[in-house]
Amino acid sequence: MQQMWQRGGKSIVFLLLLFILWELLVYITATPMWLLPAPSDVIKEIYNGIWEFYGHLISTMKLTLLGLSIGCSVGLFIAIILYRLPKANQVLYPLLILSQNIPTIVLAPLLIIWFGFDLLPKLIVISLVCFFPIVVASMDGFRQTAPELKHYMEMVGASRNQIFWKLEMPHALPSIFSGLKIAATYSVMGAVISEWLGAKQGIGVYMTLAQSSFRIDRVFAAIFFIMLLSLLLFGVIRLVEKLMVKGRKEGV
Amino acid sequence: MLTINGLDKAYGDLSVLKNINLHVRDREFVAILGPSGSGKSTLFQLIGGIIKPEHGTITLNNEVINGKKGLISYMPQQPSLFPWRTVLENVVLAAELTGKPNVEEAKQWLEKVGLAEFENSYPIDLSGGMRQRVSFIRALLSKQSLLCLDEPFSALDEFTRIKMQKWLLSVWEENRKSVLFITHSIEEAIFLADRIYVLSKRPATMKAEITVPFSRPRNESLLETTEFFDLKQQIFQYIKEEIVE
Ligand SMILES: Nc1ncnc2c1ncn2[C@@H]1O[C@H](COP(=O)(O)OP(=O)(O)O)[C@@H](O)[C@H]1O
Numbered sequence: 001m002q003q004m005w006q007r008g009g010k011s012i013v014f015l016l017l018l019f020i021l022w023e024l025l026v027y028i029t030a031t032p033m034w035l036l037p038a039p040s041d042v043i044k045e046i047y048n049g050i051w052e053f054y055g056h057l058i059s060t061m062k063l064t065l066l067g068l069s070i071g072c073s074v075g076l077f078i079a080i081i082l083y084r085l086p087k088a089n090q091v092l093y094p095l096l097i098l099s100q101n102i103p104t105i106v107l108a109p110l111l112i113i114w115f116g117f118d119l120l121p122k123l124i125v126i127s128l129v130c131f132f133p134i135v136v137a138s139m140d141g142f143r144q145t146a147p148e149l150k151h152y153m154e155m156v157g158a159s160r161n162q163i164f165w166k167l168e169m170p171h172a173l174p175s176i177f178s179g180l181k182i183a184a185t186y187s188v189m190g191a192v193i194s195e196w197l198g199a200k201q202g203i204g205v206y207m208t209l210a211q212s213s214f215r216i217d218r219v220f221a222a223i224f225f226i227m228l229l230s231l232l233l234f235g236v237i238r239l240v241e242k243l244m245v246k247g248r249k250e251g252v
Numbered sequence: 253m254l255t256i257n258g259l260d261k262a263y264g265d266l267s268v269l270k271n272i273n274l275h276v277r278d279r280e281f282v283a284i285l286g287p288s289g290s291g292k293s294t295l296f297q298l299i300g301g302i303i304k305p306e307h308g309t310i311t312l313n314n315e316v317i318n319g320k321k322g323l324i325s326y327m328p329q330q331p332s333l334f335p336w337r338t339v340l341e342n343v344v345l346a347a348e349l350t351g352k353p354n355v356e357e358a359k360q361w362l363e364k365v366g367l368a369e370f371e372n373s374y375p376i377d378l379s380g381g382m383r384q385r386v387s388f389i390r391a392l393l394s395k396q397s398l399l400c401l402d403e404p405f406s407a408l409d410e411f412t413r414i415k416m417q418k419w420l421l422s423v424w425e426e427n428r429k430s431v432l433f434i435t436h437s438i439e440e441a442i443f444l445a446d447r448i449y450v451l452s453k454r455p456a457t458m459k460a461e462i463t464v465p466f467s468r469p470r471n472e473s474l475l476e477t478t479e480f481f482d483l484k485q486q487i488f489q490y491i492k493e494e495i496v497e
């Protein structure tokens with residue numbers, strides 16, 4: 001815990017130094033606010049606009065959580081299928097990789113044409129960006145099951161099902177959580193991008209509005225909240241991981 | 253109860269076991285002594301049913317069990333405990349595979365072997381010797397009547413090993429399952445077993461069968477007697493031939 005604080009503390013100090021430098025540079029060069037606001041301007045904007053912002057934040061948070069849950073469930077499900085049915089793996093794995101090569105920016109407008117401005121296309125976008133890390137991480141986790149444990153299970157006559165649910169699945173948990181952390185970060189981005197393309201509320205909407213009215217200070221405020229949301233999600237996942245992954249060496 | 257007849261096994265062109273014959277009676281402790289790489293673990297995998305022999309039969313309680321799994325209790329060389337399970341959850345694992353495990357009995361055994369206070373600890377917090385005890389209790393708690401132990405103490409230091417051998421005997425004398433015990437230590441085989449089979453180096457053939465005359469219960473003073481030393485010499489003659497060639 002203390003170690004974590006020390007590490008975190010150092011990056012916070014470094015970040016503060018950067019902000020001070022930024023503040024000074026803006027001050028010395030007298031850069032106008034519509035080009036680059038000083039950190040103090042952004043903080044002022046966050047402070048003044050927090051209640052206006054609150055609704056957007058909650059809306060994005062809900063969207064993110066929903067999309068992340070769907071994406072992760074689908075990802076885990078696909079990973080289990082692919083791992084347990086090697087034939088399906090041969091057919092589907094290349095397709096999965098291809099699916100990751102479709103740029104979200106291209107796909108999202110298409111989804112809106114097909115599905116309208118409802119929740120559905122947004123959830124598809126978020127799921128699509130966050131299921132892949134889960135699939136890859138889970139499969140790696142399943143594959144890296146300690147061979148001596150697997151040998152033990154075979155020797156005592158465990159069935160394929162028992163080996164999977166009692167050994168491979170719990171063994172892969174830390175790996176799955178690593179995937180989950182990556183997916184969580186992606187999901188916030190996915191949510192903001194999907195909001196750009198049409199929504200009534202959300203950080204993405206706020207950002208587009210701020211941009212088109214040259215309120216760069218607001219854009220920065222939005223960036224700040226996106227980071228905050230990501231960190232929050234990351235922290236929650238880390239907490240759940242600590243509760244669920246027991247008896248193993250502390251990971252990073 | 254276990255009878256093995258004319259067993260041959262090869263991995264591709266590599267012949268590992270050749271015409272192996274052996275038997276284990278009810279409540280008997282049998283050791284298999286052989287050099288590393290001779291095919292001892294392979295023999296266990298055949299009995300465990302995860303591989304099949306080219307020739308020969310393995311008979312357990314009058315039933316041929318070639319290629320049949322789940323009929324033996326097993327303790328591997330590495331403790332192979334599941335890191336995410338507590339000690340209690342680990343010892344019931346093998347029993348869990350065939351039905352609902354008897355948690356009360358598991359707790360009693362842990363109590364008996366002095367691991368009660370570690371019931372809810374994770375394997376990462378146990379010493380090497382403690383992990384092997386947990387692994388052994390796990391094997392005891394599964395209901396099969398033949399217990400197969402594959403060099404369970406070879407990864408332990410000398411002090412812990414002698415302690416564990418005594419411990420194993422004391423537990424076994426209370427719960428006399430038939431035991432097949434693989435080892436590459438002559439002393440360990442004599443100290444523990446009723447009978448010893450000596451295997452040659454690969455391809456393993458049965459070199460000798462030796463009956464150990466010492467009465468039970470045994471303790472470490474046996475290790476200092478001349479009879480013990482003589483028997484050790486006698487078995488060493490067989491092993492020497494394997495080294496010379
Ligand atoms: N799955 C396998 N495929 C090919 N060769 C194997 C396999 N398992 C074991 N062997 C070989 O068979 C021999 C006997 O192995 P093993 O039974 O583990 O010996 P021991 O337990 O007596 O040390 C070794 O030379 C080993 O390299």
Ligand SMILES: [Mg+2]
Pocket residue numbers: 292293294402403
């Ligand atoms: Mg071996």
